[in-house]
Amino acid sequence: MTATLDNKSDDLQPEPGQTIELHTDPSLPPVGLRQKPKWTPLSIALWIGIALIGALGWVMIAIVRGDEVNSIWFVAAAVGTFLIGYRFYSRFIERKLLKPDDRRATPAEILDNGKDFEPTDRRVLFGHHFAAIAGAGPLVGPVLAAQMGYLPGTMWIIFGVIVAGAVQDYLVLFFSMRRRGRSLGQMAREELGRFGGVAALIATLLIMAIILAVLALVVVNALAESPWGVFSIAMTIPIALFMGVYLRFLRPGRITEVSLIGVALLLLAIVSGGWVAETAWGVDIFTLDKVTIAWALIIYGFVASILPVWLLLAPRDYLSTFMKIGTILLLAVGIVIAQPVVQMPAVTEFAFNGQGPAFAGALFPFLFITIACGALSGFHSLIASGTTPKLIEKETQTRVIGYGGMLVESFVAIMALVAAITLDRSLYFAMNASAALTGGTAEGAAEFVNGLGAIGGQGVTADQLTAAAAAVGEESLVSRTGGAPTLAVGISNILNQIWQGSDLRAFWYHFAIMFEALFILTTVDAGTRVARFMLSDTLGNVNKRFRDPSWRIGAWISSIIVVAGWGSILIMGVTDPLGGINTLFPLFGIANQLLAAIALAVCVAIVCKKGLVKWVWIPGIPLVIDAIVTLTASYQKIFSPLPTLGYWAQNGTYREALANGETSLGAATSVEAMEAVVRNTTVQGTLSIIFATLVIIVLATAIWVSVRAVRAGGEKDTESDVEPSRMYAPVSLVATTEEKAVQKLWADRSK
Amino acid sequence: MGGQVEVSGATAAHGGTRASAAIGAIARAARGLRWYVRELMGDSRYERYVAHLAATHPGAPVPTERQFWRDRHAEEDANPSSRCC
Numbered sequence: 001m002t003a004t005l006d007n008k009s010d011d012l013q014p015e016p017g018q019t020i021e022l023h024t025d026p027s028l029p030p031v032g033l034r035q036k037p038k039w040t041p042l043s044i045a046l047w048i049g050i051a052l053i054g055a056l057g058w059v060m061i062a063i064v065r066g067d068e069v070n071s072i073w074f075v076a077a078a079v080g081t082f083l084i085g086y087r088f089y090s091r092f093i094e095r096k097l098l099k100p101d102d103r104r105a106t107p108a109e110i111l112d113n114g115k116d117f118e119p120t121d122r123r124v125l126f127g128h129h130f131a132a133i134a135g136a137g138p139l140v141g142p143v144l145a146a147q148m149g150y151l152p153g154t155m156w157i158i159f160g161v162i163v164a165g166a167v168q169d170y171l172v173l174f175f176s177m178r179r180r181g182r183s184l185g186q187m188a189r190e191e192l193g194r195f196g197g198v199a200a201l202i203a204t205l206l207i208m209a210i211i212l213a214v215l216a217l218v219v220v221n222a223l224a225e226s227p228w229g230v231f232s233i234a235m236t237i238p239i240a241l242f243m244g245v246y247l248r249f250l251r252p253g254r255i256t257e258v259s260l261i262g263v264a265l266l267l268l269a270i271v272s273g274g275w276v277a278e279t280a281w282g283v284d285i286f287t288l289d290k291v292t293i294a295w296a297l298i299i300y301g302f303v304a305s306i307l308p309v310w311l312l313l314a315p316r317d318y319l320s321t322f323m324k325i326g327t328i329l330l331l332a333v334g335i336v337i338a339q340p341v342v343q344m345p346a347v348t349e350f351a352f353n354g355q356g357p358a359f360a361g362a363l364f365p366f367l368f369i370t371i372a373c374g375a376l377s378g379f380h381s382l383i384a385s386g387t388t389p390k391l392i393e394k395e396t397q398t399r400v401i402g403y404g405g406m407l408v409e410s411f412v413a414i415m416a417l418v419a420a421i422t423l424d425r426s427l428y429f430a431m432n433a434s435a436a437l438t439g440g441t442a443e444g445a446a447e448f449v450n451g452l453g454a455i456g457g458q459g460v461t462a463d464q465l466t467a468a469a470a471a472v473g474e475e476s477l478v479s480r481t482g483g484a485p486t487l488a489v490g491i492s493n494i495l496n497q498i499w500q501g502s503d504l505r506a507f508w509y510h511f512a513i514m515f516e517a518l519f520i521l522t523t524v525d526a527g528t529r530v531a532r533f534m535l536s537d538t539l540g541n542v543n544k545r546f547r548d549p550s551w552r553i554g555a556w557i558s559s560i561i562v563v564a565g566w567g568s569i570l571i572m573g574v575t576d577p578l579g580g581i582n583t584l585f586p587l588f589g590i591a592n593q594l595l596a597a598i599a600l601a602v603c604v605a606i607v608c609k610k611g612l613v614k615w616v617w618i619p620g621i622p623l624v625i626d627a628i629v630t631l632t633a634s635y636q637k638i639f640s641p642l643p644t645l646g647y648w649a650q651n652g653t654y655r656e657a658l659a660n661g662e663t664s665l666g667a668a669t670s671v672e673a674m675e676a677v678v679r680n681t682t683v684q685g686t687l688s689i690i691f692a693t694l695v696i697i698v699l700a701t702a703i704w705v706s707v708r709a710v711r712a713g714g715e716k717d718t719e720s721d722v723e724p725s726r727m728y729a730p731v732s733l734v735a736t737t738e739e740k741a742v743q744k745l746w747a748d749r750s751k
Numbered sequence: 752m753g754g755q756v757e758v759s760g761a762t763a764a765h766g767g768t769r770a771s772a773a774i775g776a777i778a779r780a781a782r783g784l785r786w787y788v789r790e791l792m793g794d795s796r797y798e799r800y801v802a803h804l805a806a807t808h809p810g811a812p813v814p815t816e817r818q819f820w821r822d823r824h825a826e827e828d829a830n831p832s833s834r835c836c
Contacts, residue, residue, distance in 0.1 A: 112807070118799070127791045255792040314827070
């Protein structure tokens with residue numbers, strides 16, 4: 001049963017079991033197919049099965065609970081719920097709101113230049129898009145959020161991504177594609193006007209600075225006092241340089257070949273790190289304190305951002321893609337084989353009293369702020385606009401790439417959560433409490449954990465903590481905050497069970513640290529470059545020469561400003577007497593969620609202008625959730641009278657103590673340390689105020705623009721002109737029989 | 752490889768055809784994996800660019816692979832793209 005639609009016919013949706021052929025030129029085969037599957041007993045049974053698996057997973061983790069929850073139920077709940085969300089909710093959004101039309105040519109088809117605009121196979125583009133959106137955020141956030149128990153985090157990651165994160169990615173990708181691949185910043189200026197656009201630009205720059213600083217802080221905390229880690233991460237630089245030279249001069253274009261060589265060298269670097277850490281000279285040279293590593297990262301970030309792309313950034317990007325996809329697959333297999341038992345309770349008292357050691361604040365709003373990227377990531381809107389939309393073959397493919405890609409990212413977040421909650425609880429809290437609480441010693445950590453009561457687990461001794469560190473080849477794991485080391489211990493426990501009989505925990509721990517550090521360093525490098533260009537562009541308003549990318553001095557000045565921005569926050573974090581991660585991570589989350597608010601506000605404005613106000617709740621619900629969360633968190637960070645939570649309350653306490661002539665207070669044991677607390681809280685409090693103000697400006701502008709558009713019954717579209725498509729590609733990752741037949745028609749035609 | 756598969760299929764009756772079908776499936780999967788990795792990592796980018804030039808600008812000078820990658824990296828230098836956190 002088929003029907004045809006030509007370029008002029010009205011829109012028509014297929015009946016169940018029907019295929020509609022889309023034509024733009026009578027002499028060409030169809031440029032698209034619209035199909036609606038018929039419900040057969042088999043497909044009904046399949047979906048009931050999927051629903052039952054998901055439901056069973058939820059029943060086991062949320063209702064049965066028990067003492068020994070098997071982590072496989074997390075996989076079941078996630079996969080079942082994601083498949084249903086993808087099949088039904090994303091399809092609903094496609095039908096009602098976006099209405100993609102494969103008769104319209106995509107920017108990749110219209111502007112095809114074989115380079116940045118190029119129709120790219122959907123399966124390959126899915127991989128590219130996923131590699132670009134997957135970063136350290138969804139790995140670190142869920143690990144920290146585990147202090148509130150496994151259930152709140154799991155629920156927000158799984159339901160949050162379906163109603164918020166994947167929706168944002170899908171909508172931004174689609175709207176950008178309809179506008180020739182415009183960036184989020186350009187769309188904000190067009191939709192929200194000049195004022196909203198400038199607020200969005202400033203917000204983006206500040207957000208980049210915070211995000212780069214916190215990611216760098218995660219690396220510093222993972223490498224401090226770890227000669228093994230420092231050696232193997234340092235080796236990635238010569239390895240990347242070698243790969244760059246190989247590709248430039250020896251064998252251009254042999255990327256897979258050089259990446260395989262690079263990965264082999266990387267594994268060698270991890271193994272030899274263990275040897276080096278056993279020698280006296282190795283320990284002497286590579287045992288570095290936090291401040292030294294922070295300065296090394298700052299210098300590295302500056303040099304890397306002004307070196308040519310081919311020498312360092314591009315080769316490390318290849319390594320990072322390989323490691324990312326490889327490790328994620330390995331971890332998924334590991335969880336299914338090892339099926340580790342969950343150690344963390346479903347909900348801990350930290351969810352309510354807000355006194356958790358990893359970060360302060362109660363479940364609402366700080367769980368949402370901390371998980372950030374795993375459920376909703378503002379940063380994705382920068383990838384979903386600008387890069388990916390220029391490569392899409394057909395409009396209908398945005399669903400699998402935008403919505404589907406984010407579901408996979410969220411699955412990675414669930415795996416990170418599983419790695420953290422299957423750790424021994426005592427060890428988890430000993431690692432994630434700041435040195436201000438543990439004193440940085442195994443004895444202090446044991447005392448702290450045992451003082452937590454039931455949450456801390458069975459109780460622990462200093463010897464047990466030291467033994468746990470020795471098992472992964474480290475001197476100490478106490479106060480290894482930042483999430484990365486905790487995740488690495490979790491991953492090493494899981495992967496170690498794949499090959500039973502041999503203890504490879506030390507290798508897997510450093511393998512996991514390498515995997516995280518690699519893409520954090522890539523993000524730091526690439527982020528510094530992007531921020532530098534945004535800054536150069538802005539400075540171009542003052543002096544036109546800044547707009548010329550070949551003016552090296554201008555590039556250096558902009559780079560120095562950007563690196564100084566994130567570098568100073570990083571130094572502040574590593575020298576913070578109160579801990580660093582626990583005070584800065586909330587700012588990271590707030591910054592990321594603010595970017596999501598900007599992206600969703602732009603989507604709301606676009607939907608209202610299109611006259612689709614009936615469906616404005618699709619981006620509206622996540623926007624409202626996100627705005628409430630971000631603003632409440634900002635409010636508490638600014639106005640809370642509790643010193644552990646409110647930046648200014650902390651600031652006031654220390655000012656008063658200094659004024660009274662006291663020489664120590666809490667974790668700050670000297671006047672200098674107390675002054676540092678005053679300084680740091682001033683910076684953090686000021687940033688919170690700026691962020692909150694920017695969100696309010698962007699939201700107010702978006703509401704004003706939307707109301708105006710709704711009153712006028714819609715506004716002029718900002719979409720690019722329609723051009724008829726003259727190519728064909730299937731909709732989903734796997735082509736249907738009818739789609740394969742059409743592919744064959746096109747293939748025969750080109751012969 | 753296809754030739755070898757047929758020979759073994761012809762010599763060993765039923766079991767052979769099943770084996771040859773299995774070998775064929777493995778070969779197809781291996782080819783698919785190779786294609787995917789090359790596309791994802793970018794090995795085939797130059798070939799695609801040459802094909803693109805031939806289709807859209809026949810007769811235009813075709814850069815060498817070395818030059819193609821130099822130009823491409825120069826463009827990335829001038830217009831960086833972001834990675835996610």
